[in-house]
Amino acid sequence: MLFSSLSTNTILTAALSLLLARLSCSFLSVPDVPHIATYFGTKTRYEEVNPHLLRDALSVNKSVLKPPDTERCSPVHLTAVIRHGSRYPTVKNIRKIHKLSELVLKEASGGTGVTRDWLHNIQSRWEMWYTEDMDGQLVAKGREDLHQLARRLSILFPSLLSEENMRKRRINFLSSSKHRCVSSVEAFQEGLQQHWGGRKVQYIHKLDDQLMRFFEHCRGYVEGVENNRTALAEVEKFKQGEEMEGVRRRMAERLGFPHHRITPDLVEAAFFLCSYELSIKSLHSPWCFLFDESDAKVLEYKSDLKQYWKRSHGHVISSLSSCPLFHYVFRTLDKAGRPRRSSEASPEPASILVGHAETLLPLLSLLGLYKDKTPPTADNYNTQHGRSFRTSEIVPYAANLLFVLYDCQRGPRLQLLINESPVRFPGLEAEDTPLYRDVRATYRHLLDGCDYHRECEGRSGGRGPNTEL
Secondary structure: OHHHHHHHHHHHHHHHHHHHHHHHHHHHOOOOOOOOHHHOHHHOOHHHHOHHHHOOOOOOOHHHOOOOOOOOEEEEEEEEEEEOOOEOOOHHHHHHHHHHHHHHHHHOOOOOOOOOHHHHHHHHOOOOOOOOOOOOOEOHHHHHHHHHHHHHHHHHOOOOOOHHHHHOOOEEEEEOOOHHHHHHHHHHHHHHHHHHOOOOOOOOOEEOHHHHOHHHHOHHHHHHHHOOOOOOHHHHHHHOOHHHHHHHHHHHHHHOOOHHHOOHHHHHHHHHHHHHHHHHHOOOOHHHHHOOHHHHHHHHHHHHHHHHHHHOOOOHHHHHOOHHHHHHHHHHHHHHHOOOOOOOOOOOOEEEEEEOHHHHHHHHHHOOOOOOOOOOOOOOHHHOOOOOOOHHHHOOOOOEEEEEEEEEOOOOEEEEEEOOEEEOOOOOOOOOOOEHHHHHHHOHHHHHOOOHHHHHHOOOOOOOOOOOO
């Protein structure tokens, strides 16, 4: 009896140990994430927008596709406008990080009453490993971002992103010429091959900066916003305001520095360091402890102010500069949705366009998305906490804008997804997937107008607030 009892206890103990080990592994499978990770603006990881991907990077929710229940529908075309994946800092930010790290490594002592473990980790273990030759290049995690996105989309749209369509070169791939975008469009094609079990990839993308970097070629935008010192007046005012001063003061106190030693550039460098260590290495960096959540919200708002007034609704020319891409998308959808004779070739099933946050934001603005009733300014931070314009959620690394065209009984229908979640077209909020003709009617003023040469070459301004769109 004693032996039997011991044997039973041993088995129960072993079973319990195995269960605890599995539970432990399950919890450990999601790495430690900084408490401020959802506030990094355009430097936010895609997983912060879709946290379920931290547990399963290939998790797909097919219920996001919402053709009407009352009709038989099948997807016939996908146009995807995608931002590049996670990248290294640019040279400009690497130099700021170097300046910050030298100061902290040599002189920081920690403020009174402050737990100094994180500072000890910076000064004794952290090394300045960023080098100028990295200059914005795609990192290994960035390639994974695009591999995984490609595989998820091929699960969501198996008839469009199929091996046969890829082999027959029926899928169109376009990219910005920037190396991080080229590497991303290559990684997307690799991800498709991985999904199909293939190994060798023959890249078939083309480069088109007129389409994917339209903002560089629009004179009205370059002169009216990019090179216009007054265009970002709200950003400069906020940088000198009480909210940013509070962040600087608290950071200086945590490091044991006089307030004047911490400049706005050094605050930004530390915040970026926290974001880069997470997006590149999946690390909870000790630099993150320089900020609490209220600090992070202020810094996110500063970033959003910049993007709003530089790339979005703040100036009408910013969104109008995306006219070439807007027209390209709708020409592609027109071809895919028009009736055809049986002898005609089938339309291309998918168009994959890889660019930048600066590519996506003007196009989203032109479509009328994320336009709050009250624009963000330097003076209304406290009333903007519920704003829809949050770049952390709109354009993280690998952000994507998906136009899904369906062939339905009543005619073609179009659905919009942003970062793999359904979004309704402004003015057509009653339906997830309105008739394509209704979408075209909603944007008729842009389809008939939005002339790139008139808007970009005929204007010298773009300095006033957007009152047209």
